[in-house]
Amino acid sequence: MTSPTPAAATAPSGRCPFSGDAGDFSSFFSGPYQQDPAASLKRARTEEPVFHDPETGYWVVTRYKDVKRVFSESKSFSAAVTLAPVMPPSAEAGEVLQKYAFAPSPVLIDSDQPVHRTIRRLNAPVFMPENIDRLEDFIRTTTNRYIDRFAEKGQADLVADLLWDVPCLIALEFLGVPEEDVDTVRKLATSMTEFIWGQASPEEQVHAAEGLGKFWAMAGRIVEKMKQLDNPPGWIGHTVKLQREHPELFPDSYLQTNVIGGTMAAHETTTNATANALLTLLQNRGQWDSICKDPSLIPAVVEECLRYSSSVVAWRRTAKVDVEIGGTTIPAGANVLMVIASANHDEDIFDAPDEFEPTRSNSTAHIAFGHGPHMCLGNHLARLEMKIFLEELSRRLPGMRLDDQEFTYLPNTSFRGPEKLQVSWNP
Known part of the structure; x- marks a missing residue:
């Protein structure tokens, strides 16, 4: 997770010029991009589909076919920048990380070929549907246990009361470390998001670095504890076993990086994706009423929610x-920023892309989970969680409606979901 070197801010001589802001685009850290990333880049998709952003130093790719191409061409694009801070960290933040001996290794998400192909093949068995589906009872039981806490109140913040804890609990169960304190893990993971994908002030960056350092230290304790077990559980247990067979591929720093990256990825994206889905459905009341009457519609609704309002809005190469x-x-x-949210609203691929339509014929063509050799291994788990959340909430609280509120988002380039989602119903 080293800081990237910004791309040059001027176009090479004789090449396609760029505006620096693609017409009406302003910033990745505020304003229209946070509220609606696809809409904020609509003009760019038409007039300037690839442009240079001087604020971050990144070249921004906005169209569907171009984003898929960058994802696919591992010979032309490296994934090594994926976990590097978008904005270079301050010296003070670097000193904080040194205090914690922060020294991550490339893992699945930021390794290049041929190493990526090898470690993906070795990790893939954990993510097979037959292994993920074993978590269904745990997911459903845990979801209902949390709904029980607020069902009789007639109101809730679905993020704070449900989606803050439950995806993290599921992530920890999947990873094999369910005894960790969920609130601590969630706060430390948020520090990781702010440090790597945000635009924090120098003071905020030091605070986020402190959280990331604590996250790294916690991961080290988990790894050491699991290495003492003959048959450690979960995905982290699986990588511990891989280390015993392939120590050159899986050093301790890999295991430690996998704990923090896996924890963040397994719950941050699902928390946001489910919150986005619920917000979308409650804003499109007819669609919410439809799944309340006919739960068999939910799988198709999940796919359209992933296209319409994905939680991972951009990725890097x-x-x-x-x-x-x-x-x-x-x-x-x-450095290249592929805006997945923009690609999923590309008018050349999806008819009336700004309309929420679960019956559209090609909703599954979305690239919410990426594309190509780095496509997210955890996509089946994410889909299963979203399906169960929608099934249980629509079954138990069909009269749920949005309260009057302003929706805010954690300022960053790549992850998006409302910080609060306040709803009411007749208990």
Whole structure:
């Protein structure tokens, strides 16, 4: 997780010019992008589908076919920048991380070929549907236990009262460390999001670095504890066993990085994806009423929710060579931001993309889980969780409605979900 070197802020001579802000685009950390990333880049998709953003130093890719191409071409684009801070960290933040001996290794998410192919193959068995489906009873029971706490109150903040804890509890169960304090883990994971994908002030960056350092230290304790077990459980247990067979591929730093990356990825994305789905459905009341009457519609609704309002709105790569994308040459060494949310609203791929329509014929063509060799291994778990959340909430609280409120989002380039989701119903 080293800081990336920003791409040059001027276009190479003779290549396609860029505006620096693609017309009406302003910032990745405030305003329209936070509220509606796809809409904020609509003009860019039409007039300037690849442009340079001077604020971050990244080249921004907005169209569906171009985003898929960057994801797919591992010979031209490196994943090594994925977990590097978008904005270079301050010296003070770096000192905080040094205090915790923060030294992550490349893992699945930020390794390149051929290493990525090998470690993905070795990790894949944990993510097979037959293994994920064993968690269904745990997910459903835990979800209902939390709904029980507020069902008679007639109101709730679904993020604070349900989606803050439950996806994290599921993540910890999947990882094999269910005894960890969920609130501590969730807060430390939020520090990771702020530090890597946000635009914190120097003071905020030091605070986030402190949280990330504590997260790293916690991961080290978990790894050491699990290494003492003959048959450690969960995904982390699986990587401990892989270390015993392939120590050169899975050093302790890999295991430790996998704990913090796996914990963050397994719950941060599902928390946001489910909150986005519930917000979308309650804003489209007819669709909510439809799944309350007919739960068999939910799988298709989940897919359209993932397309319409994905929780991972952007992902990153670095160009290994000069490469032309969308009529623009991105220079070797430049960092690239692929805006998944924009791609999923590309008018060339999806008819009336700004309409929420679960019956559309190609909703599953979305790339909410990425594309190509790095496509998210945890997609089946995420879909299962979202399905169960929608099934249980629509079954138990069909009269749920949105309260009057302003929706706010944690400022960052890549993850999006409302910080609060206040609802009411007749108990």
